[in-house]
Amino acid sequence: xxxxxxxxxxxxxxxxxxxxxxxxxxxxxxxxxxxxxxxxxxxxxxxxxxxxxxxxxxxxxxxxxxxxxxxxxxxxxxxxxxxxxxxxxxxxxxxxxxxxxxxxxxxxxxxxxxxxxxxxxxxxxxxxxxxxxxxxxxxxxxxxxxxxxxxxxxxxxxxxxxxxxxxxxxxxxxxxxxxxxxxxxxxxxxxxxxxxxxxxxxxxxxxxxxxxxxxxxxxxxxxxxxxxxxxxxxxxxxxxxxxxxxxxxxxxxxxxxxxxxxxxxxxxxxxxxxxxxxxxxxxxxxxxxxxxxxxxxxxxxxxxxxxxxxxxxxxxxxxxxxxxxxxxxxxxxxxxxxxxxxxxxxxxxxxxxxxxx
Numbered sequence: 001x002x003x004x005x006x007x008x009x010x011x012x013x014x015x016x017x018x019x020x021x022x023x024x025x026x027x028x029x030x031x032x033x034x035x036x037x038x039x040x041x042x043x044x045x046x047x048x049x050x051x052x053x054x055x056x057x058x059x060x061x062x063x064x065x066x067x068x069x070x071x072x073x074x075x076x077x078x079x080x081x082x083x084x085x086x087x088x089x090x091x092x093x094x095x096x097x098x099x100x101x102x103x104x105x106x107x108x109x110x111x112x113x114x115x116x117x118x119x120x121x122x123x124x125x126x127x128x129x130x131x132x133x134x135x136x137x138x139x140x141x142x143x144x145x146x147x148x149x150x151x152x153x154x155x156x157x158x159x160x161x162x163x164x165x166x167x168x169x170x171x172x173x174x175x176x177x178x179x180x181x182x183x184x185x186x187x188x189x190x191x192x193x194x195x196x197x198x199x200x201x202x203x204x205x206x207x208x209x210x211x212x213x214x215x216x217x218x219x220x221x222x223x224x225x226x227x228x229x230x231x232x233x234x235x236x237x238x239x240x241x242x243x244x245x246x247x248x249x250x251x252x253x254x255x256x257x258x259x260x261x262x263x264x265x266x267x268x269x270x271x272x273x274x275x276x277x278x279x280x281x282x283x284x285x286x287x288x289x290x291x292x293x294x295x296x297x298x299x300x301x302x303x304x305x306x307x308x309x310x311x312x313x314x315x316x317x318x319x320x321x322x323x324x325x326x327x328x329x330x331x332x333x334x335x336x337x338x339x340x341x342x343x344x345x346x347x348x349x350x351x352x353x354x355x356x357x
Contacts, residue, residue: 020301023294027308031081034312034319038077039069041319076212079220079276080318081311083209084283086224086273088310089231090266091284092291092303096238097157097262098171101289101347105270106281108171109152109178114267114274116182116189117148123189123197142219146271152178153263207280207333209318216276223272227265228307234262235299242297280333282340283310289347 039048046068054061087105094103094110105111121144156178160171190201237258240248245255273280287310288302295301314332317339321330 084314108175113152150267
């Protein structure tokens with residue numbers, strides 16, 4: 001009987017791994033398709049298909065079409081892919097670190113910390129020495145956002161974890177406190193800002209991809225790509241931490257080093273994402289939870305799939321934001337909140353027992 005059970009378990013594991021691989025391939029194809037559609041969505045009549053027709057007819061692109069496609073829509077698409085993948089993967093890693101599906105960069109204050117760092121850099125950056133400011137240039141805001149998200153992540157884990165066990169109730173309440181504190185400090189920075197800075201700071205209120213430029217994309221690219229590349233190497237550690245820190249240590253996992261790497265990766269990724277797009281919520285909680293229902297909790301597949309689904313979902317939300325009130329544009333944070341808010345409530349209701357203190 002034991003042999004039969006073991007064989008059945010192996011077949012079940014093999015079936016789930018096959019399903020996970022198929023889901024990842026499907027999500028990759030979906031991301032490509034959504035990206036092509038996104039390049040064709042906009043107030044103007046410019047599209048990739050029109051460009052192909054023009055080139056096939058032997059005509060040259062107009063300056064207007066070139067600007068719209070290559071200077072506006074393409075950097076916006078790449079920014080959406082980077083930010084969506086960043087938030088999806090960061091959410092999956094945070095949930096693995098805290099061993100709970102309610103952890104999310106936006107809900108537990110990590111995004112607010114990154115926003116505080118970015119706002120502080122925008123307002124106080126002018127006080128830096130001209131030579132220093134010229135050297136760090138486009139890196140100032142991402143670095144400040146990274147530092148803010150890193151501080152909040154470390155404090156959150158320290159406050160909510162005791163004896164190797166994380167209290168979800170403490171985590172959520174601490175996240176509310178950190179959000180309030182970061183919001184208050186951001187309010188002070190906004191109060192000190194001049195008119196020019198205030199126009200820039202409106203970018204952070206609800207999140208948007210409308211200000212995408214090649215400069216912004218290049219400033220966030222190293223931080224986010226470093227996290228996306230490192231994430232698969234952290235999968236084994238996150239799988240071990242799911243069993244508890246003591247069990248993970250018995251499996252030979254360097255627990256403290258693994259936690260430090262996860263915190264560093266999440267802070268780097270979320271900080272860079274917030275620096276270029278503002279606060280976009282709920283991607284980090286919706287994406288990993290949906291995927292766990294389909295492919296299971298194995299982080300070897302979950303992290304990769306979260307990157308693809310997060311990118312596709314954010315690009316889809318951006319398209320909705322562009323067309324729903326056209327020719328005006330709805331902040332993308334409103335779209336993700338309208339979708340993610342009810343979804344979070346449904347998760348909360350299904351996991352009420354984990355909030356018992």
